[in-house]
Amino acid sequence: MIRAVDEVGRIYGDVGLGQFHLSLSQPVERGDYLAVDDELHGKVLCQLDDLKRKSDLGLEAAGALKPTEEAPIHENLLGLVRIIGYRDARGVVKIPTIPFRPGAHVFRADEPLIAEVLGLKHRPNSGAYVGLLRNHAIHVELDINQLVQRHVSVLAKTGGGKSYLLGVLIEELLRHKVTCVVIDPHGEYGSLRFSSEPNGGHARFGVSAQGFAKQVREFSPDATLNPGAKPLTFSLRHLDPRELLVFMGLTNVKTFLPPLKQIIERVSISTPDFTVHDLVRAAEAGEGAVAETLHERLEYVEQTKLLGPQGTSLNELVKEGDATLINLRGVAPDVAELVVARIASTLFDNRKRGKIPPLFLVIEEAHNFAPQQGQVTSSRILKNIASEGRKFGLGLCVVTQRAARIDKNVLSQCNTQLILQVTNPLDLKAITQSIEGLTNGMTEMIQSLPVGVALITGGGYHTPLFCEVRPRSTRHGGESVQIVAA
Ligand SMILES: Nc1ncnc2c1ncn2[C@@H]1O[C@H](COP(=O)(O)OP(=O)(O)OP(=O)(O)O)[C@@H](O)[C@H]1O
Ligand SMILES: [Mg+2]
Known part of the structure; x- marks a missing residue:
């Protein structure tokens, strides 16, 4: 009763x-x-x-x-x-x-009334357990089908607990064998392999410490700096000269694109299966400052080993039920944008053709990859996925500490929002403009949320609710660096 x-x-x-x-x-x-x-x-x-x-x-x-x-x-x-x-x-x-x-x-x-009206019930097959309803012992689960079909945003100021919460979400996806790909700019998510230290919080929330080593695959364009990751490489043949310029770190397209095109044309006639090394040799012969720069930058690209004849295969990259981490630690911003654009396009194309399972694509620091102001290499594909991905079972999850700086179209396509503490007035405005049903009281509460409490809107719930995020089963990789001993 x-x-x-x-x-x-x-x-x-x-x-x-x-x-x-x-x-x-x-x-x-x-x-x-x-x-x-x-x-x-x-x-x-x-x-x-x-x-x-x-x-x-x-x-x-x-x-x-x-x-x-x-x-x-x-x-x-x-x-x-x-x-x-x-x-x-x-x-x-x-x-x-x-x-x-x-x-x-x-x-x-x-509690029975609260749980019934809010629709909080245990769904063993499709529920991602993210925490407890604030001040209650009622489990809050997000419907995994909704997450993949309707897109998610995770918004909070820096240090607000975004990566921690996302770690919780990925643990749940792994438990349910849902495929995910995570763009990981700081190399924080490799710790999903390892179990966390059990503490009192685990018992209160009914969580057990557990690592997911067998389900985590990690790749990086810079595998030397990130030794836990396999090298991520791209096929030179599928790259156009403009994209090659990005890998070379050259932004002056007018100056460098025509001579680079000439080099590629020349080499491809004599060596159809050319490698970066062939381009380096061809550039060696050129004279003048422009040719010298091209030569030097091609040598740099050769050293990075980022461009090979084959490139990392899709089968290697994505496996059903696993999380693929694209660790971009130490990678230059323009190269990172290109990597994100390439990965996102490959996933979208192959998802449309049914060649890979439905998946959840997480973009950390999303304001860098789909900014509100200006275009970067990855902007267009992320906007496409935001507007069309759901039709093809490609769920997008954008994570940012600057809600005002991420493309408004991308943000407004996210129907589930996980909001932790936000204090910046511009970010708050962007949030209230993109979410229906937030009361003034809730907007005020967002500004003073303690770490670990999230406001969840959408996600199958018809009214926003406050959730105390559960402790991680795995180790959190985004701990703040201590400058001096505590
Ligand atoms: N639910 C939680 N329970 C316990 N500790 C938490 C929780 N959420 C976050 N923390 C702690 O707060 C700190 C910051 O969290 P986190 O790294 O997730 O922040 P962030 O929002 O991703 O920050 P940034 O924008 O800098 O990436 C971490 O040290 C983490 O241990
Ligand atoms: Mg973070």
Whole structure:
């Protein structure tokens, strides 16, 4: 039976259909779930959105008080409450169409009511367990099918806990054998292989420490700097001269593209299966500053071993049920953009042709790969995946500490948002503009969320909810570097 316990106050003043005012007799925190007994529909779930203490102590009277003097103050604790609704006989969440009566009792909602109306239930096959509903022992799961079909954004200021939460999500995908590819600019996710140190948090959340060594495959364009990773190489034959310039680190297209094209044309006539070494030899003969630069930069590309005759094969890169990490630590930004563009296009093309399983593509530091201002090499393909990927079972997950700096079209295509603490006003504005259903109270709460608490919107839930992120089963790789010993 659904039962509300603990009266916390009464409704007062004018009562609307979406919200009402509450005079509190018990302390309740902002965000807490409340219930009102409706004559027609039974218990209706509500949430405290705002709180203030109203008093009859005026400014002048307060100023006139002596330091030790206690004034006889008459005060009221008043709340603004948002009505979430009840589930009807068909299981649909509805809001009563007749306002509650002023004077009606308001209770603390019990957990069965909260879980039922919010739709929090255990889905062994399709639920990704991300944590507990804040201040409750109710599990919050995200529907994995929704994640892949509707795209996700993870937004928070730096140090807000984005990578930690994403680690939790990837652990869940690995447990459910869902394929994922992670663009990992800082080489943080290799630690998914290793089990975390069990602590008290694990027991409270019902999490066991476990590594996923067998399901993690890691590649890097710079395998020397990242020894845990296999070398990621690209096929020279499938690269156009402009892209080759990016690998060479040359931005002056006007100066360098025509002579590079000439070299490639010459070499391809004599050696159809040419290698970078053949290009280096051909560039050697040139005279003048431009030719010298081309020669020197081609030598550099040869040293990186990034471009081979074959390139890393798709079968090697993506395996059903595994997580592929593309570790870009130490890779120059323009090369990283090209790598992301290449990988994303290959995945999208092959997904369209059904050659690889449905997958979840995670882009960390996404503001660098699909910026709001200007175009980078990876912008176009990421916009395409954001708008069309879902049709082909390619779910996109963008992670950024600058919501205002990521392409608005990409952000607005994400139907599940995982938001941790955000304080920058521009980022907050970008978030409120791209998400429906955020109340003023929620926007204010986002600014003061403690580390490890996320606001989840979408994801199959019809109302935003606050979730205390569960501890990691695996080790977190993004620990802050200590400058001096603590
Ligand atoms: N749910 C959590 N439980 C416990 N500790 C956490 C949690 N989330 C984050 N932390 C801690 O907070 C710190 C920052 O987290 P994280 O690396 O995920 O931040 P971030 O948002 O990815 O930052 P950046 O923008 O710099 O990449 C880490 O040291 C991590 O251990
Ligand atoms: Mg991070």
